[in-house]
Amino acid sequence: MTGVEAGLLSQGLLALAASVAAVAAPARRRNVLAGAACTALAVAGALTGGAALAGRTGRIALEGVLPLGPLVLAPDRLGGFFMLLAGCVGAVVSVYAIGYVQGVSASRTAWCALAAFLLGMQLVPAAADVLALLSAWEVMALSSTVLVLTDHARRTEVRPAALWYAAMTHLSLVLLLAGTATLAAAARSTSFDAIAGAVRPGSVTGNVAFCLLALGGASKGGLFPLHVWLPRAHPQAPSHVSAAMSAAMVTMGVYVVLLTCLRLLPAGPTWWGVALVALGANSALYGILQAAVSSDLKRLLAHSTTENIGLAVLAAGVGILLRGHGAPGAGDVALTSCLLLLLSHAAFKTALFLAAGAVLHATGERDLDLLGGLAATMPWTATAFGVAAAGAAALPVTSGFVAEWVLLQALIHGAGPQDRLVAVVMPMAVGAVALTTGLTLLTCVKAFGTAFLGRPRSAGAAGAHECGWTMRLSVAASAAAVVLLGLVPGPLAASLAGAVGARGIRAVGLLGIDLPQVHALLDPLALGLAAAASTGAVALVSLVGSRRRRRERVALAWGCGGVRISPRMQYTATSYAEPLLRVFDDALRPERVVEITATGQGAVFVERVRFRQRLGDVVELAAYRPALAALDRLGALARRVQNGSVHRYLTFSFVALVVVLIAVTL
Amino acid sequence: MSARRLIALILRTGRVAEPAPPAPEPLAAAAGLRGSVQVRHVDAGSCNGCEIEVAGAFGPVYDAERYGARLVASPRHADALLVTGVVTRNMAEPLRRTYEATPHPRLVLAVGDCARNCGMFAEGYGVVGPVSSVVDVDVEVAGCPPSPDAIVAGLRRLTGR
Numbered sequence: 107m108t109g110v111e112a113g114l115l116s117q118g119l120l121a122l123a124a125s126v127a128a129v130a131a132p133a134r135r136r137n138v139l140a141g142a143a144c145t146a147l148a149v150a151g152a153l154t155g156g157a158a159l160a161g162r163t164g165r166i167a168l169e170g171v172l173p174l175g176p177l178v179l180a181p182d183r184l185g186g187f188f189m190l191l192a193g194c195v196g197a198v199v200s201v202y203a204i205g206y207v208q209g210v211s212a213s214r215t216a217w218c219a220l221a222a223f224l225l226g227m228q229l230v231p232a233a234a235d236v237l238a239l240l241s242a243w244e245v246m247a248l249s250s251t252v253l254v255l256t257d258h259a260r261r262t263e264v265r266p267a268a269l270w271y272a273a274m275t276h277l278s279l280v281l282l283l284a285g286t287a288t289l290a291a292a293a294r295s296t297s298f299d300a301i302a303g304a305v306r307p308g309s310v311t312g313n314v315a316f317c318l319l320a321l322g323g324a325s326k327g328g329l330f331p332l333h334v335w336l337p338r339a340h341p342q343a344p345s346h347v348s349a350a351m352s353a354a355m356v357t358m359g360v361y362v363v364l365l366t367c368l369r370l371l372p373a374g375p376t377w378w379g380v381a382l383v384a385l386g387a388n389s390a391l392y393g394i395l396q397a398a399v400s401s402d403l404k405r406l407l408a409h410s411t412t413e414n415i416g417l418a419v420l421a422a423g424v425g426i427l428l429r430g431h432g433a434p435g436a437g438d439v440a441l442t443s444c445l446l447l448l449l450s451h452a453a454f455k456t457a458l459f460l461a462a463g464a465v466l467h468a469t470g471e472r473d474l475d476l477l478g479g480l481a482a483t484m485p486w487t488a489t490a491f492g493v494a495a496a497g498a499a500a501l502p503v504t505s506g507f508v509a510e511w512v513l514l515q516a517l518i519h520g521a522g523p524q525d526r527l528v529a530v531v532m533p534m535a536v537g538a539v540a541l542t543t544g545l546t547l548l549t550c551v552k553a554f555g556t557a558f559l560g561r562p563r564s565a566g567a568a569g570a571h572e573c574g575w576t577m578r579l580s581v582a583a584s585a586a587a588v589v590l591l592g593l594v595p596g597p598l599a600a601s602l603a604g605a606v607g608a609r610g611i612r613a614v615g616l617l618g619i620d621l622p623q624v625h626a627l628l629d630p631l632a633l634g635l636a637a638a639a640s641t642g643a644v645a646l647v648s649l650v651g652s653r654r655r656r657r658e659r660v661a662l663a664w665g666c667g668g669v670r671i672s673p674r675m676q677y678t679a680t681s682y683a684e685p686l687l688r689v690f691d692d693a694l695r696p697e698r699v700v701e702i703t704a705t706g707q708g709a710v711f712v713e714r715v716r717f718r719q720r721l722g723d724v725v726e727l728a729a730y731r732p733a734l735a736a737l738d739r740l741g742a743l744a745r746r747v748q749n750g751s752v753h754r755y756l757t758f759s760f761v762a763l764v765v766v767l768i769a770v771t772l
Numbered sequence: 773m774s775a776r777r778l779i780a781l782i783l784r785t786g787r788v789a790e791p792a793p794p795a796p797e798p799l800a801a802a803a804g805l806r807g808s809v810q811v812r813h814v815d816a817g818s819c820n821g822c823e824i825e826v827a828g829a830f831g832p833v834y835d836a837e838r839y840g841a842r843l844v845a846s847p848r849h850a851d852a853l854l855v856t857g858v859v860t861r862n863m864a865e866p867l868r869r870t871y872e873a874t875p876h877p878r879l880v881l882a883v884g885d886c887a888r889n890c891g892m893f894a895e896g897y898g899v900v901g902p903v904s905s906v907v908d909v910d911v912e913v914a915g916c917p918p919s920p921d922a923i924v925a926g927l928r929r930l931t932g933r
Contacts, residue, residue, distance in 0.1 A: 662869070662873075664846065664873050667865075667866030668869075669869075
């Protein structure tokens with residue numbers, strides 16, 4: 107038995123142990139025992155994934171689980187990466203959950219569902235045949251639905267959110283089922299290796315399968331226009347579940363896309379790459395635009411997930427396009443950047459969602475317009491959120507910067523003027539990435555500034571307190587990962603390049619990245635040290651100078667002769683995003699109502715002005731609502747046949763029996 | 773206006789500033805200031821007569837800036853406050869806050885009779901008192917309104933030029 111096989115088996119056993127701990131342990135010890143077992147399960151996944159990423163192999167065939175055939179688990183290097191990602195996120199989330207969950211979210215069901223969810227996520231990338239992939243996918247989908255539903259008894263808005271989520275995640279399953287069934291039927295085998303050899307990517311079967319699988323992945327990854335479940339499910343789920351879903355589960359959508367384009371149907375036609383670039387660019391722009399104008403903290407993070415997954419899919423599309431168009435070097439770099447983007451997103455999004463959970467825990471508020479001033483009361487959470495927000499905004503010395511830098515290198519150096527298609531697509535992709543990055547910066551400044559700086563805007567925010575140590579530890583660990591991946595990206599980038607079959611990318615200098623294909627080199631640690639050395643002297647001199655002439659005086663903030671003590675005089679999240687909302691008025695279609703109540707002494711004397719703003723989702727209003735209404739009408743028609751009358755049902759059975767008898771006699 | 777026409781206008785107009793009178797005796801309290809003196813103007817309840825004269829004092833003819841006095845937009849940037857008018861009830865607290873917001877060493881110049889002793893508004897129902905009843909005054913400039921050269925002379929006591 108190889109290490110990978112042992113790791114796969116141990117994951118199953120640990121998931122079982124976690125479920126047993128959740129069910130059997132007394133309520134007092136349940137969190138610690140089940141949490142520890144879930145952490146062990148996730149760590150086992152991370153280790154197995156790491157081993158698979160490093161090139162170790164192993165194969166487990168589970169006979170007799172399904173009547174159709176054995177479930178084969180054999181992670182390759184790409185699968186190993188996704189397993190590692192899911193395992194790391196799962197471990198952080200499990201430790202956080204020990205201190206975070208209480209009441210319904212600490213129930214037996216919730217802990218069992220979490221264990222199943224982690225197991226499902228870790229086994230999806232391990233699957234080596236269609237049956238195993240779909241089974242693990244369904245375990246992941248069902249258990250996450252249960253987790254979203256956790257708080258349904260107390261809050262009415264949870265149920266519709268879970269319904270949307272269940273419908274969309276099963277749409278993804280259906281698309282995946284159809285896509286893999288198409289391939290399996292053509293190859294007469296469910297094994298990935300057999301499919302890869304039997305189906306030609308350019309054939310009708312290959313194209314149909316690509317469409318179905320890419321749409322299935324897009325639905326799970328929350329890509330535009332299938333993103334509608336994300337902003338609903340994430341705010342309603344407990345925060346550790348949102349973190350796991352957003353940081354790890356949605357990346358499985360990208361895994362399906364990469365699996366299709368790199369392993370099942372390698373070297374597909376050009377239009378696949380272009381379609382993926384378009385899908386990714388639209389998702390990135392739409393997601394970040396929605397995030398920039400949301401004032402609900404978790405909704406904002408959910409929209410930002412759409413944006414990040416969009417960027418990763420764009421990178422994958424660029425890689426596939428360039429590999430097929432005579433620039434395999436730049437294509438390799440783009441595919442590596444896709445994995446780097448996912449890894450960086452997993453790190454900072456875990457930190458952001460967990461910090462948002464800590465804020466919700468401490469203040470009871472999710473609305474940014476009611477938060478503020480938390481940096482003073484929650485220093486750990488504020489620091490971690492700040493670091494992670496810098497990562498999301500792709501500022502230097504964070505993982506986001508490294509990932510987007512690698513992507514831009516591929517985009518800029520891949521744009522060969524000799525190929526007309528590439529020459530058109532690449533600059534547009536650069537534009538989309540640039541606009542997205544700019545808007546992300548604005549969004550991150552808004553989220554951090556309004557929630558953590560300034561003064562508290564509500565009683566809940568004023569009475570905030572720092573969270574328990576398990577929560578602090580996991581939030582700090584994920585924020586540290588953001589910085590670590592930003593400082594020493596080299597070794598990891600080199601092994602990720604191996605996972606997508608890219609050659610030449612290696613660690614250089616102080617663990618920086620060398621991209622020989624595009625003649626680019628980034629050594630963040632060396633640059634950081636050089637910057638520190640050059641500015642160190644200046645900083646030292648100014649520090650000594652300020653010590654010598656210390657003339658500080660505490661004074662009231664200047665308020666033009668008045669006093670600015672009302673927290674309502676600060677910028678809110680809504681007012682900060684208002685100029686942007688005006689610029690993108692046509693795309694976002696905000697609904698604004700200004701009610702002015704006059705005092706009755708003429709129109710000039712105003713008693714009260716009330717301003718309300720509602721932001722709907724344009725896609726949902728234009729596409730989903732009409733479709734749902736049509737389905738409703740269809741349902742109403744069916745109700746005529748099935749109206750509850752026993753007589754009618756008896757008539758139906760009688761007629762059916764007569765028809766069968768006649769059919770048999772004939 | 774193009775640069776050429778502007779230069780032509782400057783050359784045609786020439787220098788319109790009054791010749792500088794001899795410097796008044798500098799204020800002892802202003803010894804702590806270095807360089808030019810940044811002045812924040814506060815209207816504590818003036819009839820705006822003094823404002824017109826202050827504007828004249830900083831205009832091209834009296835040109836207070838050549839003696840190193842400069843108007844600024846915030847007390848945070850200022851060395852001295854130039855207060856005009858009686859202190860009304862509504863302006864007493866803002867005047868005190870403006871004084872608090874001015875960094876040390878800070879000086880106050882009370883311009884006009886109203887600022888010195890309430891002038892014709894003395895014992896009005898909305899009047900708190902002269903400027904000296906709210907903040908410490910270093911230099912006073914008499915007149916209703918004071919002429920621009922009197923204001924410039926007051927400012928020159930602060931700048932010492």
